[in-house]
Amino acid sequence: MRITYDELRKIACEVRAEMIERGEIDPGKKRIRRKPRDPEKSELLYRMAIDRLEQYPPYRDDKGRIVLPWFR
Amino acid sequence: MSKTVLKKLLAIKDESKRRAYFIALLSGEIARRGAELPIVVGGEAVELYTQGRYTTGDIDLKAPKEVFEAILTEWGFEKQGRIWFSSEYGLYVDWLGGSLDEGEEAEKRTNIIALDSQNEVRVISFEDLIIDRLCAAKYWKDEDSLIWAKSLAKIAGKAGGLDRQYIVRRAKSEEISDLLFSILNEGDG
Numbered sequence A: 001m002r003i004t005y006d007e008l009r010k011i012a013c014e015v016r017a018e019m020i021e022r023g024e025i026d027p028g029k030k031r032i033r034r035k036p037r038d039p040e041k042s043e044l045l046y047r048m049a050i051d052r053l054e055q056y057p058p059y060r061d062d063k064g065r066i067v068l069p070w071f072r
Numbered sequence B: 001m002s003k004t005v006l007k008k009l010l011a012i013k014d015e016s017k018r019r020a021y022f023i024a025l026l027s028g029e030i031a032r033r034g035a036e037l038p039i040v041v042g043g044e045a046v047e048l049y050t051q052g053r054y055t056t057g058d059i060d061l062k063a064p065k066e067v068f069e070a071i072l073t074e075w076g077f078e079k080q081g082r083i084w085f086s087s088e089y090g091l092y093v094d095w096l097g098g099s100l101d102e103g104e105e106a107e108k109r110t111n112i113i114a115l116d117s118q119n120e121v122r123v124i125s126f127e128d129l130i131i132d133r134l135c136a137a138k139y140w141k142d143e144d145s146l147i148w149a150k151s152l153a154k155i156a157g158k159a160g161g162l163d164r165q166y167i168v169r170r171a172k173s174e175e176i177s178d179l180l181f182s183i184l185n186e187g188d189g
Helices: A005-021 A039-055 B003-009 B015-032 B042-050 B065-074 B104-108 B126-139 B143-158 B164-174 B177-184
Strands: A002-004 B059-062 B078-080 B083-086 B091-095 B111-114 B120-123
Touching: A002 A005, A005 B042, A005 B111, A005 B143, A039 B083, A039 B091, B003 B015, B015 B042, B015 B059, B015 B065, B015 B120, B042 B059, B042 B120, B042 B126, B042 B143, B065 B078, B065 B091, B126 B143, B126 B164, B126 B177, B143 B177, B164 B177
Parallel strands: A002 B111, B059 B091
Antiparallel strands: B078 B083, B083 B091, B111 B120
16 A cells, blocks of 8 residues: 555544544543563663753743753 | 755654654665665554654664665664664664564555655555554553554554455454454444
């Protein structure tokens, strides 16, 4: 099968909206991964987190609130 | 192809799309050197099919080892075990082998996602990815994986349909037919 990225995006958005409407997905529900990760993957995710922290270091704004630039 | 092309990736704000373009550039270069297109698997495949709804941010890839390693070395990536990364570009590739664990038939069933007229990525089929998620749901009690399997089945249904004969056969061999029918009987796929 061959499909374009934009077609897929449209379909994926429709499906997500339908699943939320039917209550099959709860966007507010905390997701917990049960399948364990192997040590190399865990190491990779740790490195990604550290790299992001270095590239986008958190800081406090003038009201003393913590700002996490990665999420902006 | 050189590092200058990689720099253009930094202009793509959408992280998911940026990774997709990186995979497309890597795929194009691998093909140019005469090797088989790499196959996106695992979480990145779910991410591509569900478009930014699932992510850890790393790229799970099956690719021919020698050419894959030669290109990423030329592009300035560092290697740690099976992981290749570029902190500069925020790209992390988890090399998971040269071919699909599911076998030759699964490799023939891979899908192509076209990003534009020149860039495309090869992804494990909906059917094989759904089976992978259902196995995680059954054997690791990972409820989230079941939801992703259901999402993938619905997206596949709207994107041309699932090969029911194939997926049923695979589910039977993995002893997860019960879970497969539970998601298929809800009206999609």
